[in-house]
Amino acid sequence: MQLTPWEKRWLTAIFEGFAPPASAADADARRLQPRPGEVDWAGAFVQLNEGGSPIAQAGLRAAIHLIGTSPAWMGAGAASMEGLAVEARAALLERLAQHPLRLVRELTWLMKVQASMALFGTPSVRARSGYDRDRAEKTPVRLRTKRELPREEVV
């Protein structure tokens, strides 16, 4: 699935609306905020969808166009997502997720799924998430079975 340069820019603007990058100054303030340029949003999107059915690819392209131009038709004061500050994009995406038209809500959700895939598909972000830690650290004590607990902890 090929994207035009402006489709890539819209896609990046939408995805950064879901997961705004940290500014260089507060790069570690939130663990999972990507650093500027850390996530190749468009590259991950293309990789994920290159084997997709023609109908699915058409739907995704429609989503980029519809959500990308949503500031214009939602009266958000810009012609496209690129023209909005990142916080305004997040607020608009929240509104789109509650839009009266189901098609709009569905396409917004589709973009969020893609953004999530791209974000956690980036090895450095995934590593920071701590999701893949060692087995020993994985099961919290309250949920551990009695057999697993050291003797003195078993009640």
Added chain:
Amino acid sequence: MLRAMLGLTKTVYEDSAEVVIVGTGAGGATAARVLAAAGVDVLMLEEGPRLQTAKRPRAAVGALSGSLRAAGSQTTTGMAPIPLLQGLCVGGSTAMNSGIIWRMPEDVRQTWIAEHGLASLVDAEALERIYAVIEEELEVAETSDEVLGGNATLMRMASEALGLPGKAMSRNARRCEGKGECLQGCPGERRQSMDVSYVPRSIRDGARLETGCRVERVDIEGGRAVGVSGLKVDPVSREVLGRFRVRAQHVVVAAGVVHTPLVLQRSGLRGMVGHRFQAHPGAAIVGRFPEPVRMSYGATQGYEVPMRDRGFKLESLSLPPEMLAARLPGAGAEWQERIANLDHYAQWCAQVRMEAKGRITAGPLGPLAFYEPTERDLAKVQDALTLICDMMFEAGAVEVYPGIDGVPEVLRSRAEVATLREKAWQTGQVHLVASHLFGTAVAGADPSTSVVDDQLRAHGVSGLYVMDASVFPTNMGVNPQHSIMAVVWRAAEALAARIDQRAAA
């Protein structure tokens, strides 16, 4: 372009075998297992690649695009498309399934006998013997407490508190290490999916495997199947390399519920081909807990609550982080706040035994799957998902995210769950997904209502068999792979016996 056009005419692969098997999923690999062990000359043709476990990507992005049909984007038609998940690789859908094992329920077996004339196919004594062999060979065991993990353990707590009939799942993964990566392919090859069990075993017994063979049709001459032909493709890039043709005395089609009917239709079979498409569509609910749940550790699916009398089954379902995060509400700072605490979520899903029946047919851009859940089916979905919400609060959730269009994104108490029951849900409100598919080349005694007989031989074409989930005349309300393997095993034994008798004669 020119290369692709040349590819459509140039024959790049020709072969022959006593039995050619199309597809290497639960059905195809089991047929190969039985026939190869009986000394039959078997050739398995698989459209997708043979994935090396060690090299399969761990992130869902690469794992899904590399192993699922249409990268997971194959759906039903209509305004509320339901993704139909199927594997496109050696092992078929078993290469990414959770290994859950259920024998065919007795009421289903009785229906098949009484309404479809399949007494011999589902003979109780024969199935009992076959189940036992499969369970031994595929290392079936109940999920142990050690690898249950937080997600399934919470579900057990909820089930016990509410007096529900929950239990630890039986899976074909006795040596499971609880890595929670069934979807990406078990990293330690502990789960006995077909790609690590019956396919290599058949090869050891003399069968051959050719990947990158997209079978288009069964070649039929004078009412007898004489082989198959299709396109040779690069199994990874899917680029067309040329045509192929395989001659065989017996053809077994096991391309799965969506693609088997297309192969049969292209071969000139009509009647019930493509009809009676059925499924167990499902959906999932996520809950946030005050203490860490750590979904990343434990069997991908470890605990279940079968509610057959209400038409559904609840299951714990752990997800890779990218798929879990997509289920959490919010955008921007709110979403980031939630995904920074990924350890605190549990997810449980419902598989619903729907009464809806659909149809699969070829469309200009791929298969068309016409399928619409009925009102009664949606009522079952509503019943199942609201029960999950109740269970989550019972287990101590502080927030529950139903993910249902038109209802609050976040529930904070059990009293709020009651609001989900107030109005009947409509099509499209729930994001359904189906991975248990049935029908489209159903077995039965009557050729006017079925495609194959009780030995899975095609009505009206000799030497042609269908051996996968498409022969199921009904869905079952439980996970299907064990029943598929058992039914195919029985038919493959009959085929091996016929081949043996012919050789002796």
